[in-house]
Amino acid sequence: SRLHSWANRLEETGKDKVTNLQFYFHDTLSGKNPTAVKVAQGTDTEKSPTLFGAVFMVDDALTETADPKSKLVGRAQGLYGSSCKEEVGLIMAMSFCFEDGPYKDSTISMIGKNSAMNPIREMPIVGGTGMFRMARGYAIARTNWFDPKTGDAIVGYNVTIMH
Amino acid sequence: SRLHSWANRLEETGKDKVTNLQFYFHDTLSGKNPTAVKVAQGTDTEKSPTLFGAVFMVDDALTETADPKSKLVGRAQGLYGSSCKEEVGLIMAMSFCFEDGPYKDSTISMIGKNSAMNPIREMPIVGGTGMFRMARGYAIARTNWFDPKTGDAIVGYNVTIMH
Numbered sequence: 001s002r003l004h005s006w007a008n009r010l011e012e013t014g015k016d017k018v019t020n021l022q023f024y025f026h027d028t029l030s031g032k033n034p035t036a037v038k039v040a041q042g043t044d045t046e047k048s049p050t051l052f053g054a055v056f057m058v059d060d061a062l063t064e065t066a067d068p069k070s071k072l073v074g075r076a077q078g079l080y081g082s083s084c085k086e087e088v089g090l091i092m093a094m095s096f097c098f099e100d101g102p103y104k105d106s107t108i109s110m111i112g113k114n115s116a117m118n119p120i121r122e123m124p125i126v127g128g129t130g131m132f133r134m135a136r137g138y139a140i141a142r143t144n145w146f147d148p149k150t151g152d153a154i155v156g157y158n159v160t161i162m163h
Numbered sequence: 164s165r166l167h168s169w170a171n172r173l174e175e176t177g178k179d180k181v182t183n184l185q186f187y188f189h190d191t192l193s194g195k196n197p198t199a200v201k202v203a204q205g206t207d208t209e210k211s212p213t214l215f216g217a218v219f220m221v222d223d224a225l226t227e228t229a230d231p232k233s234k235l236v237g238r239a240q241g242l243y244g245s246s247c248k249e250e251v252g253l254i255m256a257m258s259f260c261f262e263d264g265p266y267k268d269s270t271i272s273m274i275g276k277n278s279a280m281n282p283i284r285e286m287p288i289v290g291g292t293g294m295f296r297m298a299r300g301y302a303i304a305r306t307n308w309f310d311p312k313t314g315d316a317i318v319g320y321n322v323t324i325m326h
Contacts, residue, residue, distance in 0.1 A: 040203035040218065042200035043200070045200075045202070052222065055220065081202070081241075082220070083221070083240035083242070083257070084222050089240060089260075091240060091256065093256050111256060111272045111289065112272045113240055113260055122293065123292060124296075126272060126289040126290040138296055138297070
């Protein structure tokens with residue numbers, strides 16, 4: 001059934017429901033009201049080509065389309081950090097908290113490696129709450145827009161959840 | 164079937180495959196090219212017998228045998244931190260990204276307590292990507308070598324994954 005443009009239930013396989021979510025993740029480091037802020041780093045982080053060791057706390061908006069002014073469907077809140085010396089790879093440990101429709105106040109937890117320079121990358125969904133209690137699944141991320149000067153990015157997420 | 168010296172499939176139970184991985188985790192804090200760097204700590208961390216509060220970012224090599232020059236099978240990338248005031252216990256939140264054979268670019272995510280001073284300890288595998296999509300399992304870790312002066316360690320991992 002088509003619940004919302006950004007979320008729909010695909011099928012019920014035995015006990016598991018399968019839900020697909022599609023939204024855009026706005027990682028904004030620049031400007032007066034950044035939603036991603038650096039909170040820690042190593043002594044040599046600034047000398048590392050990949051900023052190895054930098055840790056950020058984020059409270060990033062999730063919207064229905066790539067347009068930052070499109071409907072807010074939730075927020076991605078948690079940590080990511082540069083965890084690779086040779087490639088831009090981020091360890092992501094965060095919760096996606098949804099604010100729209102039936103999934104309001106339900107969350108999913110993601111922890112995994114985001115090979116941010118790959119056109120498409122996958123990260124595991126390891127749990128959830130509310131409508132997503134006992135959830136497991138995977139998130140496919142694809143960069144939609146990136147500003148190398150500021151590091152700001154808009155990333156498309158396609159998340160499949162069994163719960 | 165015996166895929167690689169470090170990875171073999173044990174059995175297929177119903178829909179789930181069970182894969183066992185064995186490799187060595189090289190945690191190198193010393194030298195010119197450390198793969199584990201301190202990125203944060205509390206004001207009293209240095210006074211704590213367990214360095215309680217110290218947070219490290221790591222991009223640690225995973226090799227086939229305890230010899231650091233043996234075949235590189237992947238890397239452990241992410242965070243660990245001293246999370247115990249009375250024992251040396253580390254909260255580990257990291258992704259094991261494999262680079263060898265059929266598991267190239269597949270990852271597993273581990274989050275849990277590493278009671279590093281115990282001869283043998285167990286940590287949960289909570290998810291995976293690629294060949295390890297939807298993975299769950301457990302990692303048994305056993306210290307192979309440890310230098311108390313530098314904190315460098317080589318830890319044997321035996322990981323069982325249902326996926």
